[in-house]
Amino acid sequence: MSQSQWSELVNYFRGRSMWMLHYCTGCGAIELPPVMTSRWDMERFGIIPMATPRQADILLITGYLSIKTLKRVVYTYDQMSTPKWVLGFGSCTINGGIYWDSYNVIDRLDKYIPVDIYIAGCMPRPEAIMDSFIKLREMVQKGEAKGYEKYTKNYEWYKANQDHVFGRSEPVLRKAEEVTKSA
Amino acid sequence: MLKYVKTLNSMGLKARPLGDWEFEVLTPKERVAETLSYLKGSGFETFIHLMCVDWIDDGEFELVYNVESYGEAIQALVKTRIPREKPSMMTMMNLWGLCQVYEREIHEFFGIKFEGNPNLEQFFLENWMDLPPLRKDFDTKEFSEELFGFKEDESHGIKAPERIEYK
Amino acid sequence: MTILLKLIQGIGVGALSIAVGLLFIGIGRKITARIQRRYGPPPIQNFFDIFKLLSKRSISHGFAFDLGLIAGFSALLAAVVFLPMGQINIFPHNSSLIMIIYLMTMAYLGMAMGVSSSGNPNATIGIARALTMMMGYEVPFAAVIFSVYIFSRTGSLANIVAAQSGGFLNWNLVRLPFGFVAAEIALQGMLGEKPFDMTIAPSEIASGPMVEMGGKYLGFGMLQHSIGLFIETGIMVDLFLGGASNIWIFIAKQFVLYFAALMINAIMPRFRIEEGVSFMWKFPLLLGVVQALIVVL
C-alpha cells in the first residue's frame, strides 16, 4: 500500500468518526441538544460529544465569544491533539453579528484560531448544523480540512492577534486616563 | 401599600405609588440604610436587585434598591442619588448578604466604591483597564473597533496566513 | 512447535476478543439509541473510532503513564488466553478462575498507575472510584465463586463447564439461581454500566480516568474496555450458562448477558459511589452468601 493510499484510508476513517468537544461557548449551544438527541441524532454520523479537549477532534464555537471565553477557547484548542477542526457557528463568529459593537465580544474568529467551516445564521438551524457536519466529513475525507496545519505554520501571527486582545497592558481608549484612581 | 407610603412620607422621605403593586421612595444617600432596614423590618424581606443609572447631565449616579414583600405582594423601589465625582456608597451587606455580589457588579460597571464591601474585584470582565463600561461616557463602538476591528494591514510585522482555497 | 502454535492461537484469541468486544459495544450503542428513540450509529462504528484514535497524534504524560496503560492492556490480553470459549481452549488443563480474576485486577491497577501519573484531579478521583467500586463488586462475586467451587469441586473453568454438560437443567443457572442473580449484579458493576458507572461519570468528573487520555491512549483504553467486556461476559457464560459447544454459541450467550446489562443501563441513572458499594454489599452479597450456605449444607 502506498503512502497516498494509506493517508486516503486514514482520512476516510477520520471522517467517519469525528468527536466534538462538549463545550457551549455561546447561545448557539441551545440547538446542539436537538442535534444530539432523538430528532436529528448526530451519532448516526459517528459524531458524539466528548468531555475533555484531549479526546475531541472538532471544536464547535457556538456563537459569540467574549474576551474571557476566547482565552479559554485558545487553551482548549491548544490542548486538542491533531488532527483537529474548528466549526464557527452563526453570524457572531463571522463578523460579530448582532454584537458587532459590543465591548466584550470579538468580531472575527479566524483572526485568533483557524476556522474550517462557518455556518451562517442566527442561530443556525439543526439542519444547517447537520449539513456542516456532512460537509466537514467530505472535506476531511478529501484531505482538504487543514486548518490545524495553517495554525502551526502561522502560529506567530495568531499569537500576536491573541495577545493583542488578552495581553493589554494599557487602556484601549485614550479617554481612560480620566479613570479615577479611587474607582 | 398606602400605609407604607404614608409612614415613609412622615419620616421625611418622598414616597409615591407607581402602580398596583409598586411604590418608590426617594431618599438621600445617608438615609438609605435606615429606609431599607425599616422596610426589611416591616416585611420586605426579599432583595430583588440593585441597579445603577448614570445621569451624566446631572452629574449624578442613581442607585435603585428593589425589595419585595411576599406577605403583602408589594414591591418597593428605594432610589438615591450620589455625585458622579469620586462616587462612593456604603454597603448594605449587613442587611442582605446578597448585596455583596450586586455591589461588586456595580463597582465593576460604574466604578462606584462601596465602603465596607470586602471583595470588589473584577467579576464579569478580565483585565479591564478602560472606563467602567456602562458609564455613559464610555464608547463601546469605538472600543470594539479599536480592539477587535479587522484591519487587513495589521500583520504585526509578520506575514499573514494565506487563504486556503477550497474547490 | 507446540509453543509456536499456542502463540498463534493466543494472538488469534486476543484479536477475536477485541473484535467481538468492539462489535458488542457497537451493537449496544445502536440498541441504546433505539431505546432513546434515535436511529443510532452503524454497529461497526467502534472500528472507525479505534482506527481514528490510533491514527491521531497523542500526548504522553510521562513514562509511568505509558507503562501503566501497556501493563493493563497486556494483563487483559493474558487473561483472555486462559478463558475457555466453546471448542477454543488453549490451556485446557490450566484455566484457573482465580488466575483470570487476578490478571483482570492487574489491569485495573496498571490503569490506576498510569492515569494517576497524569496529575489531573478528575482522573485521580475517577481511579479512586474505580478501585472502590472494584472492592464493591469483587466481594459478592467472590462469594459466588466460592459456592461454585464447592458445588463443582474444582477451580478450573474448563472443568466447571464440563460439569454442566448435558442440557439446560444441568446449568449452574438452574442449580445455583441465587448465585447467578448475585453474579449478574456484580457483572453490571464489572462492565461499568449504569447504575455503577461512577468511574467515568462525564457530568461529574469529566469522564474520570480518561480525562487526560487522547488519541492512541484513548484507543488503548477502548481496546482494554472491549477485552474486559469479552472476558467478564465469558466468565459468566462458563460459570452459569454451561459454556458452549462452539465459539458462535459462546458469543451468542455472551451477547444475551450483555443485552440484559444494556437494558438496565438504558433506564437507570447512576448511584453515588458509596451508595453503589453499599448496594453491592447488601443484596448481591446476601444472595451470594445464601447460595454458599445452601451449597455447603
Next chain:
Amino acid sequence: MELRPLNVSSTNKRKRYELFIGPNHPGISGNFSYVLEMEGHKVADVTPDPGLLHRGFEKLMERRLWTQNLALVPRICVPEPDVNEVAYCMAIEHLAGIEVPKHAQYIRVMVLELARIASFLFGFGGVGGTTGLYTAPNWAIGDRDYILDLFEWLTGGRVYHIYQYPGGVKNDIPDGWLEKLSDLLDYLESRLPEYDNLIFRNPIIRDRLKKVGYLSAEDAIENGITGPNLRASGVNWDIRKTQPYLVYDELDFEVPITGNGDSYARALQRRLELEESIKILRQCIDQIPDGPYKVKIPNPFEFRVPAGSYYSKVESSRGEFGYYVVSNGDVKPYRVYIRGPSYSSGLYYAKKAMNGMRIEDVPVWIHMMDICPPDFDR
C-alpha cells in the same frame, strides 16, 4: 496569559486542591465556571467565575432604537427567550400608556406558557444528563422540538421568536394553529406518565436528589431565590397569581407547592407546573376572544417613549425575570437593567449551598436550581 496553576491553599497545605467545574465540563449548564476548592471528595470553598457570556447587553440597548432592541432582548436567556420580549414590551407599554388588546394578551400568555413547557422539558433533560440517565434528555428534548415546530409556524423562528411588539404581537395566529396546539397538548399529556416512570418514580434518582441541596423557606426568601425553586421550599409565591399581569387573572389554574426544599422537590415542582401550564393553554384555546392583535404604534424611527422609569416583571420558568427600563423621552432607552432569576442563586447562594457538598452532587444542584448563566452574565 497564563493558566491558573493548580495551587495549593496556604491554610491547609496537605489536603486541598482546586477543581474546575466548567466552563468546559459536561456537568455545567452553559458557559460558566465554578472554581471548587476541594478537600478529598468534599467541596470546601466555591468561587463563581461569571462573565464568560458577558456581551454588554445593557450598553448595547442604549445604542439602539426602542423597537430595534426587540431583536436583542431574546438573546439574553436562551432556553426561554419569550419572557424577555414580554417583560420588555410590558415596560414600554406601561411607560407609553399603550393598551394591549385582549386578543394579543391571550396570544402572549400562550407563547409564555409554551415557552415555559419547553423550558421545563429541557430541565427534565438536565435531570437525566447529570445523573446519567441519558434516555431522559433524549426523550424530553425530542418532545420539546414539537413545541419549537409550533413556534416556528407562529413566529417564523425556532428559538428566537422576536414576536412581541409594543402594543401587541407581530402577526395573528395562523389558521389551524390552535387545533395543532390542542393535539400537541394531548400528546404531551400522554407522555407525562412515561416521564414519571422514567424519572420521578425511579428510586435511585429519588434517593440521590433528596440528599442534595436542602433550602429552607427562610433561606430562600433571604437569598432572593424566586420562581419554582422558591415554591419548592414551600413559599406560596407566583407572580402570575399575586400580581397578575396580562390575562392571568381571568384564567383558572393552581400553583402547586411541593415544599420539601430539596432537589427532588425542585424537580417535581417543575413537573407539576408543567401540568398546570397545559391546563392554562387549554383554557386559552377555549377563551381566546376575537379582535385586533396589535395597536398601531407610530413610526418606529420616531417612536419616543415618555420619560420615566418602570420595573416590569414576568414569572419565567426559573423565577422572576425583571426589566427596569429608564426613558428620558428619546428614541432610544436611557438605561435598561435586566434582573435574571439565576443571579442570586448562581452567584451568591451557590457559595453557601455547595459548602460541604460532594463532587457528584454539584452538577445535580446546578441543574436542579436551573442556573442559566446568560441571564446573569447579560
